[in-house]
Every structure is written in structure tokens, then in C-alpha cells.
Amino acid sequence: MILRLTLLGALALALNISPAFADDARVLDTVEVTGLRPVEADRTTVSVSVLSEEDLAVRLSPNPADQLRAVPGVAVSRAGSLGGLTQVRLRGAEANHTLVLFEGIEVSDPVNGDTDFGLLTALPAGRIEVLRGAASSIYGSDAIGGVLLLEAARGAGLTGIAEGGSFGTAQGTLGWTNDRFGLAATGFATDGEDSSGTGGGKDGSDALTGLATAKFDLGADWALSLVGLARAASSDFDSDTDFDGLLNDEDRRTEAEQRLIGAALTGQTGLVDHVLRASFNEVDRDNFADGALSDTAKGKRTKLSWSPGYTQGVHRLTGLIDYERETYDRSDVQYFGATDASEAFESLGIAGEYRLSSGALDLSASARLDDNRRRFKDAVTWRVGAGYAFESLGGRVRASAGTGIKNPTFTELFGFFPGSFTGNPDLKPEQSTSWEIGWDQTAGPADFSLTYFEADLENEIYTAFNPDFTSTARNRAGKSERSGVELSGRWQLASNVSLSGQATFFDSQDDAGADEIRVPDMTASLSADLQVREDGLRLGLALDHVGEQGDFDFGPFPSRLVSLDAYTLAALTAEYPLTERLALTLRGENLLDETATDVFGYNGPGAGVYVGLKLR
DSSP states (O other): OHHHHHHHHHHHHGGGOOOOOSOOOOOOOEESTTSSSOEEGGGOSSEEEEEOHHHHHHHOOSSHHHHGGGSTTEEEEEOSSTTSOEEEEETTOOGGGEEEEETTEEOSOTTTSOOOGGGGTTOOEEEEEEEESOOHHHHOTTOSSEEEEEEEOOOSEEEEEEEEEGGGEEEEEEEEEOSSEEEEEEEEEEEEEOTTSSSOOOEEEEEEEEEEEEEEEEETTEEEEEEEEEEEEEEEEEEOSSOSSSOEEEEEEEEEEEEEEEEEEEEEETTEEEEEEEEEEEEEEEEEETTEEEEEEEEEEEEEEEEEEEEETTEEEEEEEEEEEEEEEEEESTTTTTTOEEEEEEEEEEEEEEEEEETTEEEEEEEEEEEOTTSSOOEEEEEEEEEEEETTTTEEEEEEEEEEEEOOOHHHHHOEETTTEEOOTTOOOEEEEEEEEEEEEEETTEEEEEEEEEEEEESOEEEEEOTTSOEEEEEOSSOEEEEEEEEEEEEEEETTEEEEEEEEEEEEEOTTSOBOTTOOSEEEEEEEEEEOSTTSOEEEEEEEEEOOEEEEEOSSSSOEEEEEOOEEEEEEEEEEESSSSEEEEEEEESTTOOOOOSSTTOOOOOOEEEEEEEEO
16 A cells, blocks of 8 residues: 555656756766775776765665665665664675775774664765775775765755654754855654564664864865764664574663764875874763663774875875774673773774876775784785776776785674673684776766676684573684675666666675575665656656575574575655755655565564655
């Protein structure tokens, strides 16, 4: 019934379709995530995808993870309803192998080294860049699988949206931007679903974000950019309290607060250009059981860097000195301080990057030394790449190879939960070697890309389970192997109609040859963007498919491997102008009412419809 009403509503909006009118010229933008300086999108030597503001409008999802389903090589794993633990994996790597940046600042939780996208709901992202493949030669630890860069939405003047609908969901955004300053506030709340599927209480979530940005022209080729982000988010969840492998309807809740500030100073002295950055990220996390506080954790990350660059003709040489300090403090209430811990990491990174862009040829090479202050063995990582455009064919070949590293997290090293998990301070950093080769083709109004990749991971950190149901972190003895094929394309059917899609086929195995869990055998997506009339009437349709994937049922001992069914998510959006600045919005999610399970035992939401007003 929901699907039928949504489709009828969208059809009614589309009855007055008018002829094509938009300019069909395509402008290639620069991307920042691939190196120490921005690079033209058609001159990169690595796999990178960009979701523009127009791309994000097709799905209009309040969570960036759902937008990433449109990107090849990405797998999204959500435990239960929106707001629940949500992880993003690139090319079959683990979730904490993806470095996530917001406005150039790392936003992952310093405590567990992971980015829970469930707590990023209501983050005001207006553009997303995705680099796939090891990038530690630029970014250091955490960038084994790739890097995600989220950029803030920047409208002109006063903009906003208010929306409500299924599952008791309400969200809203209000922002104001001019040439120098930007302010935005975003809120989200939902009653959610019962994650256990037992008919118990619903597991809801809420989030509130405040963002401020500023840019100052200091004269003499110098400029200063500032960003401040304050977030508060909470999420209810169920847990397996009787250890039978199935969720019980429990009263569990996580509350998190994040404060992030950053500054970037750019300028020129003689022939050398400079980028100086400073950032501070603090995350406070409180866990509750049956309404009582059980434990708290606080992580802080401070980063300082200086990057000088020199360009001579077709050659560009860039350096980097990067200092990072992370602290971890944990305090429990439930066990009277038995699990308290306080630790700190420091590292100093020195990196260099060389790029050549001459005619049809592009070359790149980068290397980095990380001094881990005796906490871990010092690490050297590298990456090389090349690209060559064949003008007569309208295509371009590119290839790259490199290494990545991921230091153990505070939780893996020192985490302690009585009767559940014990950290392992003897863990070694994970190390990866990967390579890829790809072909990018332009054929009139269409662009296509095909990439093959391979990656080997040594010292993979995994959770080992004991007969008494406790667990710990260990390094695997052998190599884990990952490979796959990525296809993507975009077709401008008409000046006001575009299609885009991707398909990725994964093969990810551990050191024993078994398939890695929570890595689907394939993902695929197809989206259509139709601007119906020049006054702003538009429609968006997206289909996101996730293939079969494995997971563990931890009820029996030893745990047994189970197969999670494939599913396809259908989304439909519409925007109907009421006045020159005000529009009615309609959004439908999971309109096929599929059972979407990414984690064994978790019940996800069904079909939902949301109606709103947009100030543009």
C-alpha cells in the first residue's frame, strides 16, 4: 500500500513534464582526496568517485552511508534500524580500514578507531569523495581500504528542509551561507523498529548537529579557513543477553557527543606554496543498561601538519610533516572501576609526493615514514600510479599499486569487559599491499569505468572466541586475500535526464581460505535523475542491490557460519515547487518492503514514506 501511494504521488507530480531545457555541458571538477593537493578528476591515477549535490538529491537520505551505496566497491553493514551501528567497508576491507574525513578532518572515534555511520545521521554533507585502495602513503594509519571525504553542504543565503513520516521520523535542516561565513543546524529523530524482531520495544535514535564555517582572505596570497562541528547522537539497541545467538528485547542505549574544530592556512612564499592544518576531535561515549549508566569512554585526537609544495612546468613536488596525538580514557560504573583505563598514542609522519602531468601522460608517486614513538614498529608505506589517455579511442588506462597500514585500536589493545572481552596489548599493526588497473571511457554523453583490484592483508586483527563465551583480539597467522571487479557509468540521456549505476563483484577470503563475513558477493545500484520542469520539479529513482553475504551465529559453540539473503532497496524522491523558493518534497525508502539483513539476528525497517517542505 505504501509503495502504491508513493508511486501514484510521484506520477501525479510528473503529469506536466515539459521538454528538455538544461545545458548538457559537463564540467570535470577537481578532487582533493587523492593526494596532498587537488587533482583534476580526469588525471587521477587511482580509483575515485564523487557524489555531487545533484547525486545526493536522488536519494535524499539523512545518513551518508545510504548515499554511498551508489559508489562501486562500497558495502554498507547496518545493525537494525536507522541510527543503529552502521559500518562502511571498501573493497572487502574491515570497517576500521576506512579513513573518514569531514572538511579534511578525521572524524572517526579515537576510542575504537572506527566510524559508526549510524551516529552520523543528520551530518550536513553536500558532497562526497571516495578514494578506493590503500592510501597510507598520504594519510598514514587507517587508510588500508580507502578514504572518504565528506564536505559540508553550502547553499546560497537561507536554505532549509523539514520532513516527517514513517516510524515516527522527523528531521530538519536550517542553514545560512554567504561568501565568507556559513551556519547550519540539523536534527533527526525516529522511533525506529524493534531490532530483535521479537515484538518488543522499538529501538529509536536521534541526532543534533551544529556547524559553523568561515573563510578569510588575508591578502598577499594567504587565506584562512575555519570549521567547527558539535554533534550529539543517541541510539537504542538490543543485545544477546542469554548467549543463544539471537537478540533479546533489552533496554540498551549509547549516547555520544562530538566536538571538532579545524583550521587551514594556505599561502605562497616565493616559489613554494604552503598548507598548514590544525584540528582537534573529541568524542564522549556513554553506555546505558536498563536506564543506568554502565560505562563511559572519551577519546581525543589532536593533529598538526605542514605541507609545502613546489611546481615547475609539468612537475609538482609536495611534502608533509604530520603530528598526531590520541588519548583514551575509559571509566566504568557497573564494575566499580575494574575496567578503567587511560592510554595515549603519538606518531610523527613525514611524507613526499611527486606528480607529473604532461599531455596524455600522468605519473604519481608518494611515500611516508611513520614514527610511532616505540608504541609500534615504525612504518614505511608507498604508492605509485600512472595514467595515459588515448585520444583516438576516447579512453584512458590507469594503474596503481601501494601499501597500507592500520595500527591496533585502544579497544583492541586495552579494552576489558568482564565476562565478555579482554584486550591484547601484544597486537601487531595490520599491513596491506594492493594494486589495481582500470579503463575509463567516454562515448558521447556517456562515461564508463572498469577496474580490477587485488589486496593482501597481513597480521589481520580478528576477534577470537573462547569456550567460556569470552573473546579477545588476535592477529591472523597468514594472509587474507581480497580481489574484485568494479564497473560504473553515467549516461546523460537528455539535457534533463541522467542515469548512473555501478556493479561490484567481491572475493574476500581469510588466511584459511574461508569467505570473510559481512562482505557481499556483489553490490549494484542504478539511479535516475529527471528534472521535469525548469521551475524545479524533479524526480529521482534509485535501486540498490546487495548480494548474499556470510555472518556468524554465535549461539552454538563453536559458532556456525550462516548465509544472509540478498536484497534490493528501492527509493523514490520528488520535489514539487510551490513558490519560487518553497518546494514540497516526497521521499520513499525500501519501497519494495524488502527484508534487509546485514548482521545476523537484526531486524531492519520496512517500507517508509516521508513528506516535507524545502526552502531553497
